Amino acid sequence: QNYYSKNTTQLYQNKNEVTKLPNFLLNLKRNLTTGIDTGSKEHIQSLVKNNKVVVFMKGIPDKPMCGFSNAVVQILRMHGVEYNSHNVLDDDSLRAGIKEFSEWPTIPQIYFNGEFVGGCDIFLQMHQSGDIIEELKSIGIKYNLLDQEYSKK
Amino acid sequence: EEKMALTAETLKDKLTKELSAEYVDVKDISPDMCGTSFHAVVVSPQFVGKARLQQQRMVNNALAEEMPSIHAFTQKTYTPEAWKKANST
Numbered sequence: 001q002n003y004y005s006k007n008t009t010q011l012y013q014n015k016n017e018v019t020k021l022p023n024f025l026l027n028l029k030r031n032l033t034t035g036i037d038t039g040s041k042e043h044i045q046s047l048v049k050n051n052k053v054v055v056f057m058k059g060i061p062d063k064p065m066c067g068f069s070n071a072v073v074q075i076l077r078m079h080g081v082e083y084n085s086h087n088v089l090d091d092d093s094l095r096a097g098i099k100e101f102s103e104w105p106t107i108p109q110i111y112f113n114g115e116f117v118g119g120c121d122i123f124l125q126m127h128q129s130g131d132i133i134e135e136l137k138s139i140g141i142k143y144n145l146l147d148q149e150y151s152k153k
Numbered sequence: 154e155e156k157m158a159l160t161a162e163t164l165k166d167k168l169t170k171e172l173s174a175e176y177v178d179v180k181d182i183s184p185d186m187c188g189t190s191f192h193a194v195v196v197s198p199q200f201v202g203k204a205r206l207q208q209q210r211m212v213n214n215a216l217a218e219e220m221p222s223i224h225a226f227t228q229k230t231y232t233p234e235a236w237k238k239a240n241s242t
Contacts, residue, residue, distance in 0.1 A: 043219070068225065103210070104213065105213055105217075105220040105221075105226075106212075106225070106226055116206070116208065117206070118205070118206050119209070120227065121209065121227050121228055121229065122205055122206060122209060125205065125229075
């Protein structure tokens with residue numbers, strides 16, 4: 001084993017060491033490994049079309065790292081919606097790219113059917129007004145609470 | 154020249170001017186009042202006939218210069234009519 005591969009292995013074995021790396025290095029590693037620029041328009045275009053509901057957030061659904069991202073996760077959970085989520089804290093390139101792509105300065109960001117819905121405020125208001133139910137239905141997502149209503153009949 | 158810290162007051166002035174707003178309320182909601190988290194309520198006739206997403210884009214655009222130094226920003230937008238309705242209930 002040469003010096004380089006030995007050190008690389010050590011880096012992977014010690015998880016703390018990896019997370020201590022600056023984000024730009026992690027991005028570089030990812031982008032070199034996959035050959036994909038995660039912040040590019042093409043890549044984001046493919047992400048938002050990958051699922052009917054796609055969320056760009058800080059943290060992961062099981063552990064949101066910001067109150068606003070948490071609010072979005074809770075709403076989606078409440079409505080029983082399946083979705084793809086992308087953690088921008090893990091990827092500076094994606095974090096910058098999504099802001100440009102949506103022309104929206106803040107995270108979280110929600111996409112329905114590849115179309116930008118808005119940020120946390122808009123999503124909360126959609127939830128409070130109940131508009132979200134119609135929106136989900138219109139993109140062909142079965143609404144859990146409605147399903148329960150139907151099954152009672 | 155020292156860079157001025159963002160205050161709720163400066164954001165309020167800017168939003169009022171840029172959006173010819175009838176009413177603007179900006180609250181500093183930073184945990185330590187350090188001026189990086191804000192909540193804004195904006196009432197403007199320019200919002201009439203525009204979807205909520207579009208209204209919020211207008212607010213973001215009005216603060217495009219300040220946005221990079223704001224850590225968290227939440228907003229509620231109203232047309233004058235919607236604002237009246239919201240306050241009458």
